[in-house]
Amino acid sequence: MKLLNCPLNGPRNIAEFSYGGELHTMPNPTMCDSREWAEYVFFDRNEAGVVTEWWMHNASAYWFLAERNTITDEVVRTFPASEMFTERVDSINADKA
Amino acid sequence: MPFGLVKFGLRKAYPARHQFTPANTKLKKRYDVVIIGAGGHGTSIAYNLAKYHGVTNVAVLDKGYIGGGNTARNTAVIRSNYLTEESVAFYRESLNLYRNLSNELGFNVMTENRGQLTLAHNDAAIRNFRWRAEVNQHLGIRSELVDLQTIQEIAADLNLSEEVRYPIIGGLWHADGATARHDAVAWGFAKGACERGVEIHQLTEAQDIEVRDGKVIAIRTNRGRIECGCAVQAVAGSSSTVAMQANIRLPIHTFPLQAMVTQPYKPSLFPHISSPQLHVYTHQTSRGEFVIGGGSDPYPLYNTRATLEQKESLASAIVELFPHLAQAKVLRQWAGITDMTPDYSPIMGLSPVRNYFLDAGWGTWGFKATPICGKSMAELIATGHVPEIIRPFELERFYRFRQVNEAGATAASH
Numbered sequence: 001m002k003l004l005n006c007p008l009n010g011p012r013n014i015a016e017f018s019y020g021g022e023l024h025t026m027p028n029p030t031m032c033d034s035r036e037w038a039e040y041v042f043f044d045r046n047e048a049g050v051v052t053e054w055w056m057h058n059a060s061a062y063w064f065l066a067e068r069n070t071i072t073d074e075v076v077r078t079f080p081a082s083e084m085f086t087e088r089v090d091s092i093n094a095d096k097a
Numbered sequence: 098m099p100f101g102l103v104k105f106g107l108r109k110a111y112p113a114r115h116q117f118t119p120a121n122t123k124l125k126k127r128y129d130v131v132i133i134g135a136g137g138h139g140t141s142i143a144y145n146l147a148k149y150h151g152v153t154n155v156a157v158l159d160k161g162y163i164g165g166g167n168t169a170r171n172t173a174v175i176r177s178n179y180l181t182e183e184s185v186a187f188y189r190e191s192l193n194l195y196r197n198l199s200n201e202l203g204f205n206v207m208t209e210n211r212g213q214l215t216l217a218h219n220d221a222a223i224r225n226f227r228w229r230a231e232v233n234q235h236l237g238i239r240s241e242l243v244d245l246q247t248i249q250e251i252a253a254d255l256n257l258s259e260e261v262r263y264p265i266i267g268g269l270w271h272a273d274g275a276t277a278r279h280d281a282v283a284w285g286f287a288k289g290a291c292e293r294g295v296e297i298h299q300l301t302e303a304q305d306i307e308v309r310d311g312k313v314i315a316i317r318t319n320r321g322r323i324e325c326g327c328a329v330q331a332v333a334g335s336s337s338t339v340a341m342q343a344n345i346r347l348p349i350h351t352f353p354l355q356a357m358v359t360q361p362y363k364p365s366l367f368p369h370i371s372s373p374q375l376h377v378y379t380h381q382t383s384r385g386e387f388v389i390g391g392g393s394d395p396y397p398l399y400n401t402r403a404t405l406e407q408k409e410s411l412a413s414a415i416v417e418l419f420p421h422l423a424q425a426k427v428l429r430q431w432a433g434i435t436d437m438t439p440d441y442s443p444i445m446g447l448s449p450v451r452n453y454f455l456d457a458g459w460g461t462w463g464f465k466a467t468p469i470c471g472k473s474m475a476e477l478i479a480t481g482h483v484p485e486i487i488r489p490f491e492l493e494r495f496y497r498f499r500q501v502n503e504a505g506a507t508a509a510s511h
């Protein structure tokens with residue numbers, strides 16, 4: 001059993017979590033062109049190495065961030081999203097993120 | 098007996114000619130075409146270039162050995178019962194080529210026309226199967242919805258009891274479904290390509306792709322730099338990292354897919370059986386082993402390690418379908434690396450870099466496409482025109498939001 005250290009719930013079985021994709025900046029959907037939006041939706045670096053990514057603890061619906069090595073499957077650290085975001089990012093304030 | 102050996106040793110036919118380019122062959126300074134990856138796809142492109150287009154100044158590079166990557170790690174299933182017209186047309190052609198592949202190559206690839214049965218455990222699956230059967234039949238593929246009685250005739254050992262978590266209620270029978278020996282496919286194409294002058298350089302890793310004025314000009318390898326007229330990448334499992342050498346970002350996420358085989362049994366199951374709901378599929382090889390595969394891992398990774406969770410999920414699902422396998426011992430297990438695209442369809446054709454071609458995003462469906470992909474990519478490289486059969490699969494489709502959605506028909510993934 002592989003453990004993931006949830007910033008809210010502590011170490012739990014990784015099967016209790018959902019992977020939520022790489023962390024990347026959302027372009028402003030009202031300003032960007034469709035190519036830029038397609039890049040944001042579909043394309044990723046998909047890097048072999050340490051990647052910052054979103055994870056969710058399913059039972060508590062808690063989203064957080066993890067730095068994980070995609071070659072060794074080693075989790076370097078997990079941290080709450082508040083370390084990187086001070087307010088909600090949506091179409092209105094996307095540029096500020 | 099020893100005399101026979103001595104006589105053979107003294108004959109002119111000994112030592113036999115190398116089937117492939119010998120290991121110490123020097124790299125030339127320049128090739129018209131450099132193919133990165135000597136798996137089924139890479140060697141198939143080389144074979145088609147040499148045989149049908151007269152392009153023989155070709156080098157196929159591989160950081161490992163011929164067919165040693167994900168060509169050796171797939172579960173060798175061939176089928177064409179997809180959902181969209183574009184996919185059905187493409188995979189149908191591949192299946193037709195597989196039927197005659199041993200003759201074409203003069204090399205036995207052991208194609209076995211088993212038929213494939215996909216199981217439905219709920220009404221939504223039945224609706225989806227009915228839809229697929231209609232599309233398939235319209236496009237000339239043998240695919241039909243079948244009831245429990247027919248399922249029992251197809252696979253007598255399948256557990257049709259209602260006393261299980263997800264009882265089987267129907268199926269999609271695809272009489273054209275088949276398997277082939279995956280190693281032999283790569284070897285056959287490689288041999289045919291080498292006979293016609295192609296060089297296959299093993300243990301030669303592409304480390305950097307040189308692009309000048311938006312055009313590929315050379316590949317840097319661990320054995321030196323080689324100039325190229327054009328280049329193509331056919332590196333399932335490393336598509337993103339190789340494309341990144343040419344500064345191309347791809348819509349791919351890379352996941353492991355774990356599989357295993359049981360100890361050998363007497364022949365009891367001929368068709369390939371797949372259950373999208375239980376995330377498991379199996380067939381019995383000609384050696385008697387049950388090959389068991391399932392969905393990709395739940396999160397991305399460039400690693401072929403095993404996890405107990407995935408093995409447990411495969412085992413519990415297969416025991417529900419074939420209870421007698423509860424006693425079976427697992428003989429070996431492995432994982433392949435799958436390049437998953439958002440629409441579960443491949444990426445073939447032009448790239449943003451001129452003269453650099455993509456053969457990527459093969460997720461869990463690459464083996465079955467080997468012959469047609471090689472044929473179409475060779476045509477593209479030789480003529481510069483994108484063949485109609487692969488046009489829907491260009492990278493550009495994602496910018497136009499024109500995905501070819503096969504998520505539902507790709508039974509064995511999440």
